[in-house]
Amino acid sequence: MLVSAGSPLAGDDRWADPFQVSHAVSSALVVAVDHVHCLRRAVNGCADCAPNEVTLLLNSYYSLLRGAMENAARVVWLLAPEQRSERVLRRLRLQAGNVIQSDAVCEAGGFPRNKSKADRLKRVEEIAQRSGISAAAAVKPPTNREIVRAAGEFIARDAGHAEVVWRACSAAAHGDTWALLSLHDRQVSDQVNDVVTVQTTASTRVLTTMVVEALGVIKSAFVLRDVRNRPPY
Numbered sequence: 001m002l003v004s005a006g007s008p009l010a011g012d013d014r015w016a017d018p019f020q021v022s023h024a025v026s027s028a029l030v031v032a033v034d035h036v037h038c039l040r041r042a043v044n045g046c047a048d049c050a051p052n053e054v055t056l057l058l059n060s061y062y063s064l065l066r067g068a069m070e071n072a073a074r075v076v077w078l079l080a081p082e083q084r085s086e087r088v089l090r091r092l093r094l095q096a097g098n099v100i101q102s103d104a105v106c107e108a109g110g111f112p113r114n115k116s117k118a119d120r121l122k123r124v125e126e127i128a129q130r131s132g133i134s135a136a137a138a139v140k141p142p143t144n145r146e147i148v149r150a151a152g153e154f155i156a157r158d159a160g161h162a163e164v165v166w167r168a169c170s171a172a173a174h175g176d177t178w179a180l181l182s183l184h185d186r187q188v189s190d191q192v193n194d195v196v197t198v199q200t201t202a203s204t205r206v207l208t209t210m211v212v213e214a215l216g217v218i219k220s221a222f223v224l225r226d227v228r229n230r231p232p233y
């Protein structure tokens, strides 16, 4: 994406350099759209031989919606604060999370590291100090729960609602029983004493609702990106 000279984003990038805020925003937008694009391709039949066919799967679509929501929410979380120092702090916290996660992969896989985790985190601290931001706060990675709640608060003043949608999508990805019973249409096919056998089918009502929710977050992310990329004068 092209960052407009004199825009809030351009200033953010200078402060956070080399961990540009705009790059994190572009990357997260691509990942969010990538997920909903996959969903559309999975739902739609072949344009040539089955244009009217739709496929409704039970759980995997919610995994895609989760990826879309988390990444769109990440953009909103990054760009929502009015203060540059807070936006840059959030960008640095993302980088700290990146350092910690990538180091954990090297640890688990026994892969060599180019730089130690301590050195990489120290660099994040130095960038924070350079901009008058708390170094201790900058190396504290955010959780997806924090990110999603902040996005819900910003978009609709309802952090809890966003968390519920995100939790439902996550739980479907994990195959958690409560989510499977809540998200899908179900029919009891057999009941013996306290044991029930349930047949589930995809609920178009719930799926449509979740798609609308995820697309709402994506739309807000793009709008906010444009707002922060506009010079004030």
Ligand SMILES: [Zn+2]
Residues within 6 Å of the ligand: 046, 047, 048, 049, 050
């Ligand atoms: Zn075909």
